[in-house]
Amino acid sequence: MTGKWNVSAVLLDMDGTLLDTEKVYFNSLVAALNARGYADDAIALCHAMVGLPGPACEAMLLDRYGNNFPLAEINRAFLVNRDRFMEAGLPLKPGTLELLDGLAAADCPMAIVTSSSRRSAERNLSLAGIRSRFDTILTLDDVARGKPSPDLYLLAARRLGLAPQVCIAVEDSNHGVTASHAAGAITIMVPDMAPPTDETRAKCAAVLPDLNAVLQTLRERSSLLHRPGK
Template identity: 45%
Template structure:
């Protein structure tokens, strides 16, 4: 396995790629729905992974009806999520080793995420890696969100690197579509959802974890 070219910068998704948050979000969402007297299954939650809140909100209204307290569901899920991550927020395998390699190679990096800037900072600070990313593009930084390319294009602009020379790392279908639309080389590291044939076609590679990404970059730099 190898990339079409060696990247000049790397753009990371956050949830499900840097941190094992998607499974925690799923648990929180299902518990919140139950607390409000509704059922939500894993299949529905996983179909929203990588989507912005406005898009997910519309899906929830379609599911539960226009009178359902969607914003209360979000608040309850947020409370439960925060309680869960306070107890344990696992970093995904290979994150620290990949960051070490990027430091050694002198490759700049950014995060492009649908989460808020405050959430990004809280998660990065929890693992002492807030200073290991040069830029963050969070939810409020773009009017259009994944699967639109805007977050990745903004990240490339902040890094000062052409999108075609950026490597995007994503775990979700929405994120892969966004990165591909931005013209970036894209590697998918599946988390909750495996790659479909369509998504595989948008990726340079699909790999098991960030250790595999590190090995690709290490080999390509030699």
């Protein structure tokens, strides 16, 4: 995608994009599976879950291990592990504050678009100290189908009163890119746990190393943001 972008808003994934939580979730689930004897392909399976909502991840576990899989027990262990990992705080991804400051300074409409539940989104954004920056938060609780369905992104654009085509979506996962691209948003990927596939790259307007690069690219490619003093 070449030339200037016609951008009116920015839609931001949460886990793995703004918050460094995907590694916490990944390690928490792998530890829960390993402790209960499901170590054979736990790492590969958990990698495939990155960017998917909880119900989809549970379905993958049942599909892989069968209906006798102790899902409730694994979920409890996952939550214990997750809370233990988060005791030290919830770190932001590099460039998060700079990007949010730049968008706020430009009076740019923005929204959180996450596959997490409302409860998880509120908790994680609060733990990370950035909850107050967002008036619009779309979560798995707001739609019938989470990512990779486009429903969350379509709803986010409607909430902002805009067409998806004039929204930038910032995602970290292949599943997230599938969702935002299907909605028609201009998609930027900042990979976290998994690199983009060739198919994912083809759906992106840009694949960038961090959120500082996203801010720089928005300043260069859109009229939405301008360099200070310019």
